[in-house]
Amino acid sequence: MTIVTSFYVTSWQEAKTLKTEIRLKPGRDKPLRQRHPWVFSGAIAEGSAEPGGLVNVVDKTGAFLGKGTYNPHSQIRVRIMSWDQDEQVDAEWWAQRLEGAIQRRRHISESHQTNAARLVHAESDGLPGLIVDQYDDILVMQALTLGVEQAKSTIVDALVQLLNPRSIYERSDADARQKEGLAYRTGLLYGEEVPKLVMIAEANMVYPVDIVKGHKTGFYLDQRAARAGLIWNPNIQGGEILNAFSYSGSLGICAASNQAAHITHIDSSEPALELARQAIAANSQTEEQHTFVAADVFEQFRHYRDQGRQYDVVILDPPKFAHSARQVERAARGYKDINLLAFQLLRPGGILYTFSCSGQVSADLFQKIVFGASVDAERDAQIMEWFDQPADHPVLLSFPEGRYLKGLACRVVPF
Ligand code: SAH
Numbered sequence: 521m522t523i524v525t526s527f528y529v530t531s532w533q534e535a536k537t538l539k540t541e542i543r544l545k546p547g548r549d550k551p552l553r554q555r556h557p558w559v560f561s562g563a564i565a566e567g568s569a570e571p572g573g574l575v576n577v578v579d580k581t582g583a584f585l586g587k588g589t590y591n592p593h594s595q596i597r598v599r600i601m602s603w604d605q606d607e608q609v610d611a612e613w614w615a616q617r618l619e620g621a622i623q624r625r626r627h628i629s630e631s632h633q634t635n636a637a638r639l640v641h642a643e644s645d646g647l648p649g650l651i652v653d654q655y656d657d658i659l660v661m662q663a664l665t666l667g668v669e670q671a672k673s674t675i676v677d678a679l680v681q682l683l684n685p686r687s688i689y690e691r692s693d694a695d696a697r698q699k700e701g702l703a704y705r706t707g708l709l710y711g712e713e714v715p716k717l718v719m720i721a722e723a724n725m726v727y728p729v730d731i732v733k734g735h736k737t738g739f740y741l742d743q744r745a746a747r748a749g750l751i752w753n754p755n756i757q758g759g760e761i762l763n764a765f766s767y768s769g770s771l772g773i774c775a776a777s778n779q780a781a782h783i784t785h786i787d788s789s790e791p792a793l794e795l796a797r798q799a800i801a802a803n804s805q806t807e808e809q810h811t812f813v814a815a816d817v818f819e820q821f822r823h824y825r826d827q828g829r830q831y832d833v834v835i836l837d838p839p840k841f842a843h844s845a846r847q848v849e850r851a852a853r854g855y856k857d858i859n860l861l862a863f864q865l866l867r868p869g870g871i872l873y874t875f876s877c878s879g880q881v882s883a884d885l886f887q888k889i890v891f892g893a894s895v896d897a898e899r900d901a902q903i904m905e906w907f908d909q910p911a912d913h914p915v916l917l918s919f920p921e922g923r924y925l926k927g928l929a930c931r932v933v934p935f
Pocket of ligand 1: 735739743769771786787788789792815817818837838
């Protein structure tokens with residue numbers, strides 16, 4: 521049934537019986553007392569455990585704070601799995617946490633008319649390092665920490681029990697793995713081979729998803745609110761749209777279904793644009809309504825500016841520019857440049873849909889960057905709408921790091 525290697529099972533079972541303990545330095549217990557689930561290497565006074573094994577974390581007096589999985593190869597040495605000293609982090613624990621996460625999303629399929637959602641959003645669902653996305657009857661999981669890597673077969677068994685999926689596919693090829701000292705792993709974990717494309721539905725639209733080769737786990741589930749905004753905003757109708765960083769085109773395809781006159785999709789990835797072509801056909805839209813440009817957005821925008829081109833709507837959904845706190849300044853310059861060019865390409869009354877998925881760039885900072893871009897472009901603009909990650913990508917109050925996506929819809933006004 522499942523692909524279970526005895527190594528994982530053995531080391532997970534062994535880890536449960538370890539008696540080791542991590543003692544924190546004086547004054548370093550406050551984040552844990554406030555239920556922040558990370559213990560950084562610099563906060564540890566003494567102690568260690570088996571790599572990937574469970575360990576109790578205690579304060580300087582020996583008082584219990586939490587228990588979590590240990591990774592000596594990560595700056596985040598312990599990820600807290602439980603705040604209860606008596607709780608066993610065993611197969612039943614995984615099943616219960618997974619069931620809770622799934623139950624909390626029960627409303628999403630109906631309210632968004634969809635068969636695709638994020639079922640587990642890692643730390644924010646009390647499951648540090650684990651992502652599970654659902655695409656119809658196929659689950660895609662990412663194990664982003666050593667602890668999750670070692671519990672993988674337990675997780676797969678629990679997901680099979682809870683959801684009876686057709687397949688579970690692993691896409692543990694995210695950057696976060698490197699910080700944990702883990703190699704990328706992808707492949708089938710359970711069930712049938714996954715089809716080349718899985719069709720998902722959302723709000724009267726359909727999207728082909730490439731689970732094996734697509735970005736992330738195959739689709740940008742987190743942009744559901746923006747897709748809805750583009751489907752229903754009457755200002756889109758009749759407009760010329762520039763869909764920059766389009767990936768498989770979904771934002772532009774939503775605009776097209778809202779009677780936009782024409783959409784130009786720009787992405788540096790040819791396979792992404794090919795997927796967009798298939799998405800257009802799947803939604804019975806004609807290729808005449810769409811143009812595909814395989815290019816660097818920065819260069820292409822300069823080119824359009826120099827040609828004096830103007831658009832009614834510009835959508836900017838770039839990849840993450842800041843991967844660490846040190847990269848925030850450089851990322852801010854990138855966001856400023858691209859938003860400045862976007863403002864220059866907008867007609868009076870035009871709308872900029874602009875996003876950032878850099879967790880290190882706060883919503884407040886992002887708004888300031890967009891403001892700076894409007895000043896340099898000499899455009900007055902009003903924010904019509906704020907975007908955030910949707911309910912299946914929740915943010916735990918004690919873990920603000922879980923928030924990463926933010927966006928604005930800004931209209932250029934003639935003041
Ligand atoms: N808007 C998309 C998601 C975009 S993800 C959606 O809703 O599905 C970011 C995209 O930017 C990726 O498809 C990536 O291939 C593309 N990309 C990254 N850097 C780029 C660049 N400099 N120029 C053009 N495309 C780029």
